[in-house]
Amino acid sequence: MIWIEPPRPRPVSRFFETRRLLSLILVAALVWSVASVDWTGGIVHSGGGNALKDFFLALFPPDLSPGFLKLALAASWQTVVHAVAGITLALIIGLPLGVLASGSLGNPGRSRLAVAATVRFVLAFMRSIHELVWAVLFVTAFGLSSLVVVLAIAIPYAGILGRIYSELLNDVPQEPLDGLRSSGASPAKVLLYGRLPMALPEMLSYGFYRFECGIRAAAIMSFVGIRGLGYEIQLSLNDLLFSQVWTLLLFLVALVLLVDYWSTRVRRSLGS
Amino acid sequence: MSQPPSTNEVGGSGASTPPNGGVRPIVDSRSIGKSFGALTALAPLDFTVGPGERVALAGPSGSGKTTLLYILAGLLQPDRGELFLDSQAVSRLRPGKELSEIVGLIQQQLDLVPQLPVVQNVLAGRLGQWGLLRSLASLVSAREREMAYNALSRLGIADKIDERTSRLSGGEQQRVAIARLMLQAPQIILADEPVSSLDPARADEILALLTDLVEDSKGAVIASLHDPELIKKYFSRVIGLREGVLQFDIPPQQLTAPVLAALYGFDRDFPNNSAL
Numbered sequence: 001m002i003w004i005e006p007p008r009p010r011p012v013s014r015f016f017e018t019r020r021l022l023s024l025i026l027v028a029a030l031v032w033s034v035a036s037v038d039w040t041g042g043i044v045h046s047g048g049g050n051a052l053k054d055f056f057l058a059l060f061p062p063d064l065s066p067g068f069l070k071l072a073l074a075a076s077w078q079t080v081v082h083a084v085a086g087i088t089l090a091l092i093i094g095l096p097l098g099v100l101a102s103g104s105l106g107n108p109g110r111s112r113l114a115v116a117a118t119v120r121f122v123l124a125f126m127r128s129i130h131e132l133v134w135a136v137l138f139v140t141a142f143g144l145s146s147l148v149v150v151l152a153i154a155i156p157y158a159g160i161l162g163r164i165y166s167e168l169l170n171d172v173p174q175e176p177l178d179g180l181r182s183s184g185a186s187p188a189k190v191l192l193y194g195r196l197p198m199a200l201p202e203m204l205s206y207g208f209y210r211f212e213c214g215i216r217a218a219a220i221m222s223f224v225g226i227r228g229l230g231y232e233i234q235l236s237l238n239d240l241l242f243s244q245v246w247t248l249l250l251f252l253v254a255l256v257l258l259v260d261y262w263s264t265r266v267r268r269s270l271g272s
Numbered sequence: 273m274s275q276p277p278s279t280n281e282v283g284g285s286g287a288s289t290p291p292n293g294g295v296r297p298i299v300d301s302r303s304i305g306k307s308f309g310a311l312t313a314l315a316p317l318d319f320t321v322g323p324g325e326r327v328a329l330a331g332p333s334g335s336g337k338t339t340l341l342y343i344l345a346g347l348l349q350p351d352r353g354e355l356f357l358d359s360q361a362v363s364r365l366r367p368g369k370e371l372s373e374i375v376g377l378i379q380q381q382l383d384l385v386p387q388l389p390v391v392q393n394v395l396a397g398r399l400g401q402w403g404l405l406r407s408l409a410s411l412v413s414a415r416e417r418e419m420a421y422n423a424l425s426r427l428g429i430a431d432k433i434d435e436r437t438s439r440l441s442g443g444e445q446q447r448v449a450i451a452r453l454m455l456q457a458p459q460i461i462l463a464d465e466p467v468s469s470l471d472p473a474r475a476d477e478i479l480a481l482l483t484d485l486v487e488d489s490k491g492a493v494i495a496s497l498h499d500p501e502l503i504k505k506y507f508s509r510v511i512g513l514r515e516g517v518l519q520f521d522i523p524p525q526q527l528t529a530p531v532l533a534a535l536y537g538f539d540r541d542f543p544n545n546s547a548l
């Protein structure tokens with residue numbers, strides 16, 4: 001080499017320029033969209049303000065009559081069962097697909113990469129369709145049954161779990177894996193003794209997070225007409241029984257908190 | 273003995289007579305080399321190691337010690353040359369069972385799975401022998417637990433057998449790695465900076481244990497380390513690497529201050545090298 005190249009800070013600064021430009025455009029779009037909202041009419045329909053007031057006032061007190069509590073409990077149970085079944089099925093499908101997508105099984109080579117790429121495509125397809133859309137599709141196929149909710153949750157969630165799990169399995173420290181390999185471990189044994197134990201704490205906490213999302217999703221399935229917390233909320237809303245709506249919402253919050261508490265307990269017992 | 277050491281003093285192609293009188297070498301490196309892109313991590317390297325030898329690898333950071341040990345362990349493929357372990361070409365050995373009977377690697381406290389209990393990390397030494405189902409079953413309920421227990425009690429940490437590995441101190445973890453190696457029982461033990469994070473007393477113990485394993489099995493040990501006193505105490509030979517090139521291959525007694533200074537590249541600042 002005859003001359004010494006001058007330092008080239010250009011690509012970096014250009015990158016930042018592009019980013020700044022993008023941010024500017026986004027901010028401008030936001031300002032424009034806020035400004036173009038017709039604040040005088042339209043957005044809150046007449047009498048909507050009163051309905052909102054009634055809704056919040058109904059929180060004191062929520063409907064705690066034994067009869068309604070029983071109904072709320074049954075609806076919560078329904079929702080939890082749907083979520084548990086959905087997330088369990090999602091795990092059963094997502095974990096093996098995640099392992100395949102991570103490319104950590106089998107000997108290095110083209111076929112392994114081809115399998116990983118194919119599985120990644122399948123996972124992307126599964127999760128690119130929202131659970132409600134899956135639900136609508138399945139209702140037309142199976143009618144209004146619990147199977148619809150379970151499948152509608154399981155398929156997109158398996159896609160998400162598989163994607164995240166394949167990354168977690170790949171992102172573990174490499175030295176312990178080399179240690180296992182030098183002890184004669186095959187890729188499958190490296191997975192069992194190295195990747196899985198090292199990735200497990202994060203896989204678990206992500207699984208719990210998805211379970212939480214699954215409860216919300218199961219509740220919302222009322223929009224396609226399936227019973228559960230969301231269904232009861234819709235009925236009460238239709239009759240403007242806001243104190244009942246609040247009771248049901250409190251049950252939903254309680255469910256999410258319960259899952260949160262459980263996941264903290266499990267993670268602590270794993271001692272991460 | 274005061275004559276300066278020459279490059280490639282021992283070694284050469286397989287045709288030459290092995291250093292210790294007709295015994296077949298168990299490590300025979302024939303011009304193995306490795307590059308990462310434009311960087312030559314290892315220049316073509318020729319050397320042999322006979323049974324019973326304890327070889328220290330010395331050299332500054334980035335000189336290629338880890339790269340060489342990874343190639344010797346079969347974890348990294350050389351770009352050129354051929355490596356023979358126990359008179360067999362490594363490229364033709366099946367990874368897994370065959371290779372793990374010949375060679376095993378321990379790294380500086382990094383080779384254990386922190387989340388597993390100690391017993392599982394030790395039993396991982398058997399993974400080359402076990403089938404997949406047995407390996408899986410052992411994760412649920414440890415197989416051959418007595419073997420792990422015996423190895424750990426020889427190392428004085430049998431009471432830690434059910435502890436989570438991440439809770440152990442650095443020195444204890446190093447023993448767990450040695451226990452794993454005892455179960456694997458390879459002929460050739462490779463160790464990458466096995467004592468660099470240990471206090472002097474611990475370092476002494478660990479090296480004694482490692483070199484003892486070799487006397488047991490009539491194999492060989494190749495370890496990278498920097499401390500000349502430890503090299504003199506526990507090794508029979510020292511190989512110097514710098515920028516991937518073999519600088520010397522000498523008995524440890526010849527590891528004098530000027531030799532070390534030249535290897536590590538502090539010749540200008542080194543106070544005692546006016547003789548050079």
Ligand SMILES: Nc1ncnc2c1ncn2[C@@H]1O[C@H](COP(=O)(O)OP(=O)(O)OP(=O)(O)O)[C@@H](O)[C@H]1O
Nearest residue numbers: 308311312313331332333334335336337338339340
């Ligand atoms: N996977 C890799 N990709 C690219 N370069 C690498 C890789 N592994 C090692 N190198 C480079 O090869 C050279 C030799 O590295 P190596 O780790 O073998 O050195 P070392 O002697 O073990 O150093 P240290 O004493 O710091 O551990 C270094 O310049 C390193 O940056």
Ligand SMILES: [Mg+2]
Nearest residue numbers: 337338339464
């Ligand atoms: Mg190194």
